[in-house]
Amino acid sequence: MTGVDGRDAPLEPVLSARALVKRFGRVTAIDGSDFDLMPGEVLAVVGDNGAGKSSLIKALSGALVPDEGEIRVDGRPVRFHGPLDARRHGIETVYQDLALAPAQDVASNLFLGRERRRPGVLGRVFRLLDTRGMRAEAERVLGELGIGVRSMSQPVETLSGGQRQGVAVARAAAFGTRVVIMDEPTAALGVAESAKVLDLIGRIRDRGLPVVLISHNMPHVFEIADRIHVHRLGRRVALVSPAERTMNEVVGLITGALRVGADGELEEVRDAVRTGLTRTGGGTAE
Amino acid sequence: MGPAELLGVTTMSLTAPRRAALSEFVLRTPAVGPAVALVFAVVLFSLTTDTFLDVDNLSLVVQQSLVVGTLALGQTLVILTGGIDLANAAACVLATLLMAKLAVGGTASPVTLLAGVAVAVAVGLTTGGVVTAFRLPPFIVTLGVLTILTAASRIYAGGQSYPVTDGLLGWLGTRQYLFGQIEVTFGMGVALALYLVLWYSLTRTAWGRHVYAVGNDPEAARLSGIHVRRTLLSVYVVAGLVYGVAAWQALGRVPNADPNAFQTGNLDSITAVVLGGTSLFGGRGSVLGTLVGALIVAVLRSGLTQAGIDNLYQDVATGVLVIVAVAVDRLSRRRQR
Ligand SMILES: Nc1ncnc2c1ncn2[C@@H]1O[C@H](COP(=O)(O)OP(=O)(O)O)[C@@H](O)[C@H]1O
Numbered sequence: 001m002t003g004v005d006g007r008d009a010p011l012e013p014v015l016s017a018r019a020l021v022k023r024f025g026r027v028t029a030i031d032g033s034d035f036d037l038m039p040g041e042v043l044a045v046v047g048d049n050g051a052g053k054s055s056l057i058k059a060l061s062g063a064l065v066p067d068e069g070e071i072r073v074d075g076r077p078v079r080f081h082g083p084l085d086a087r088r089h090g091i092e093t094v095y096q097d098l099a100l101a102p103a104q105d106v107a108s109n110l111f112l113g114r115e116r117r118r119p120g121v122l123g124r125v126f127r128l129l130d131t132r133g134m135r136a137e138a139e140r141v142l143g144e145l146g147i148g149v150r151s152m153s154q155p156v157e158t159l160s161g162g163q164r165q166g167v168a169v170a171r172a173a174a175f176g177t178r179v180v181i182m183d184e185p186t187a188a189l190g191v192a193e194s195a196k197v198l199d200l201i202g203r204i205r206d207r208g209l210p211v212v213l214i215s216h217n218m219p220h221v222f223e224i225a226d227r228i229h230v231h232r233l234g235r236r237v238a239l240v241s242p243a244e245r246t247m248n249e250v251v252g253l254i255t256g257a258l259r260v261g262a263d264g265e266l267e268e269v270r271d272a273v274r275t276g277l278t279r280t281g282g283g284t285a286e
Numbered sequence: 287m288g289p290a291e292l293l294g295v296t297t298m299s300l301t302a303p304r305r306a307a308l309s310e311f312v313l314r315t316p317a318v319g320p321a322v323a324l325v326f327a328v329v330l331f332s333l334t335t336d337t338f339l340d341v342d343n344l345s346l347v348v349q350q351s352l353v354v355g356t357l358a359l360g361q362t363l364v365i366l367t368g369g370i371d372l373a374n375a376a377a378c379v380l381a382t383l384l385m386a387k388l389a390v391g392g393t394a395s396p397v398t399l400l401a402g403v404a405v406a407v408a409v410g411l412t413t414g415g416v417v418t419a420f421r422l423p424p425f426i427v428t429l430g431v432l433t434i435l436t437a438a439s440r441i442y443a444g445g446q447s448y449p450v451t452d453g454l455l456g457w458l459g460t461r462q463y464l465f466g467q468i469e470v471t472f473g474m475g476v477a478l479a480l481y482l483v484l485w486y487s488l489t490r491t492a493w494g495r496h497v498y499a500v501g502n503d504p505e506a507a508r509l510s511g512i513h514v515r516r517t518l519l520s521v522y523v524v525a526g527l528v529y530g531v532a533a534w535q536a537l538g539r540v541p542n543a544d545p546n547a548f549q550t551g552n553l554d555s556i557t558a559v560v561l562g563g564t565s566l567f568g569g570r571g572s573v574l575g576t577l578v579g580a581l582i583v584a585v586l587r588s589g590l591t592q593a594g595i596d597n598l599y600q601d602v603a604t605g606v607l608v609i610v611a612v613a614v615d616r617l618s619r620r621r622q623r
């Protein structure tokens with residue numbers, strides 16, 4: 001089992017960050033956070049609303065550029081200036097608000113920003129899209145992941161919440177070659193649909209891809225995660241194993257009632273409330 | 287999402303909302319509604335006036351819609367990205383003046399034509415540059431551009447208008463007769479070709495999908511790896527190019543460059559786009575719809591004229607139609623949520 005501190009891990013992290021900082025005016029969304037994702041693991045990122053989880057993964061996926069700190073891919077420092085940079089490193093992300101084009105159909109969304117052209121002159125000179133090929137591929141990917149959508153030419157806005165989520169997840173799963181990140185993929189879903197997404201995460205891991213899963217759902221997290229990254233007030237306050245900790249302990253870490261002491265053990269924080277309030281700016285609502 | 291919908295969702299394969307095939311076709315093919323309206327208007331005027339359905343009159347209707355139809359094509363691109371262009375007619379007027387004045391000064395006509403198109407492209411590049419670099423609303427930027435261009439045209443024209451005698455500049459107005467009786471102009475061919483090229487680019491290339499995606503949700507487009515600014519800039523440049531062609535069309539239609547021409551060109555182009563079913567909120571619509579929209583405007587004006595209704599009342603009718611079209615757009619959006 002991995003220790004509390006990711007830096008003690010025997011393997012090299014696939015994706016890691018040190019001392020990331022991101023400020024939005026007076027709000028410090030990421031406040032010197034570390035991050036480590038090991039090969040092949042499902043890493044859950046948990047924390048209160050406004051803790052800065054989305055900001056952290058946006059920095060890791062190139063969607064926002066951190067003010068300070070360092071990101072490494074397979075140990076090599078990288079600089080992401082946009083989502084495309086992270087994509088080129090095989091990092092795919094399902095953003096909290098999905099980042100789909102609602103008026104466009106399922107296949108277009110799956111290939112949005114990386115459309116395929118027809119071979120030969122038609123593609124090279126006339127830039128003709130391989131619409132049929134992309135539809136067939138979309139159908140295959142969604143089918144493989146067990147996401148049922150009636151037609152690939154259906155506009156995404158006519159899909160149910162679960163189907164939309166499915167399309168976003170499929171997009172990341174289909175194109176991710178190094179890391180798949182999912183920001184609260186089950187937040188808007190019912191029980192059965194959530195189970196499907198969890199199943200999907202398991203299958204992505206089985207393909208050997210590590211997954212970063214942001215979730216508020218403790219039973220889910222304990223069911224699927226190999227490790228849990230606890231985020232609080234803009235930084236990682238603990239990195240724990242679900243096998244060694246209880247849900248209550250993790251909830252304690254999230255709320256600040258517990259913290260990791262110098263010896264690596266959890267200890268109670270007596271003035272937890274004040275600790276939360278002394279942070280300048282501070283994350284409130286989403 | 288309503289609670290009923292939430293409860294109804296049980297599996298991922300789901301109960302996709304069951305729509306009638308027809309309404310889905312209409313939703314996905316936004317030009318259908320406008321086309322029905324166009325047919326309705328043509329039938330109405332054919333029945334109520336003697337002269338409307340005349341071949342010569344129909345040809346005239348199309349010729350009259352060419353400049354606005356071409357302006358509306360560029361306007362469609364801008365509106366698809368969620369913007370609006372208030373300065374397209376002004377850019378067109380400046381281009382006609384430049385071409386006419388250069389021609390008067392004896393410049394070779396291909397150079398003259400290129401210069402006119404180039405000035406329209408330069409306006410598009412500037413507008414797009416300002417919109418993307420400073421993230422300013424296109425409404426405000428193009429309002430500024432409109433004011434500047436209008437003044438520039440007046441200054442440049444020096445209180446005069448310039449008749450065009452040059453063959454190439456007036457070439458689009460050249461008449462031909464199909465089957466010996468249907469009057470067509472080269473301008474119709476050029477407009478049609480331009481529509482086809484942009485229809486193709488918007489529906490069959492990645493660039494087109496990016497244009498729609500940027501208009502639909504710019505942040506989602508950015509997160510999907512689309513170069514949002516580059517796409518926007520390209521749209522303004524292409525629109526400028528189209529306005530340059532509109533200027534050429536204008537000289538073919540009326541061989542005289544006048545700084546006070548096309549006063550209603552901008553609003554008419556917006557009207558055509560909106561009547562064509564393109565959403566002012568961006569991301570939805572088609573150039574084919576705009577083609578139909580431009581024809582609706584021309585048919586309405588011509589039909590009302592034949593029916594003996596005054597110009598000002600025609601403006602009122604067009605205005606009412608635009609508001610209805612925008613309301614329909616809004617309501618259909620709400621139903622989709
Ligand atoms: N683009 C932004 N502009 C300003 N403030 C932001 C922005 N994104 C996030 N924040 C702020 O940063 C803090 C962390 O937000 P977020 O990363 O979304 O947290 P979480 O995902 O854990 O709920 C919040 O206070 C939020 O309001």
Ligand SMILES: [Mg+2]
Pocket residue numbers: 053054055096183
């Ligand atoms: Mg979040």
